[in-house]
Amino acid sequence: MHEQAPYEITTPTPWNPPHTPAARPVILPADIPPGVDWVTLPNGIRALAYTQPTTPAPIPVSAPQPIPAWAKTTALLAPTTGIGIGAAGVGLSYAAPGLLAMSHALWSAAALIVAAVTAVPLLLRTARRAASSGTGSSGGGSTTHITQNITATGLFGRANGTINHR
Numbered sequence: 001m002h003e004q005a006p007y008e009i010t011t012p013t014p015w016n017p018p019h020t021p022a023a024r025p026v027i028l029p030a031d032i033p034p035g036v037d038w039v040t041l042p043n044g045i046r047a048l049a050y051t052q053p054t055t056p057a058p059i060p061v062s063a064p065q066p067i068p069a070w071a072k073t074t075a076l077l078a079p080t081t082g083i084g085i086g087a088a089g090v091g092l093s094y095a096a097p098g099l100l101a102m103s104h105a106l107w108s109a110a111a112l113i114v115a116a117v118t119a120v121p122l123l124l125r126t127a128r129r130a131a132s133s134g135t136g137s138s139g140g141g142s143t144t145h146i147t148q149n150i151t152a153t154g155l156f157g158r159a160n161g162t163i164n165h166r
Contacts, residue, residue: 027048032048035050035051035053036048036049036050036051037049037051039051144165144166145165145166146163146164146165146166147163147164147166148161148162148163148164149161149162149164
């Protein structure tokens with residue numbers, strides 16, 4: 001039995017020379033011209049090839065956008081508001097003594113109103129009792145009582161009333 005080898009054995013002839021590896025030429029990096037560079041081919045072999053110059057893509061510069069109206073308004077209002085608050089603080093510091101005196105005056109006025117609201121009915125009641133005790137010209141000392149009776153039917157009905165004098 002003759003076994004077959006996985007490879008073919010050939011004898012060198014002038015038309016079939018033996019495969020001897022070729023000596024690779026040595027190229028220094030200084031000898032490589034611009035635009036030529038070492039590249040790796042898809043089959044893994046490294047070779048010299050012309051290349052495109054790789055320049056970084058320029059960053060697109062957008063045109064400056066106009067400032068929105070609301071931003072301008074806000075920017076102008078911020079210092080104005082701050083100055084207004086500061087001026088109000090200065091004004092209150094100058095007005096503080098007057099405001100303190102006014103608050104005392106307002107409390108005094110409120111106390112006077114409360115005293116008047118309580119004293120006037122007391123004085124009127126006292127005056128009526130003095131008038132009904134016989135010091136008046138009628139001499140009878142009687143008081144008049146008026147009684148009103150008002151009735152109505154429905155929300156918008158006509159109202160009827162009677163007045164009784166005693």
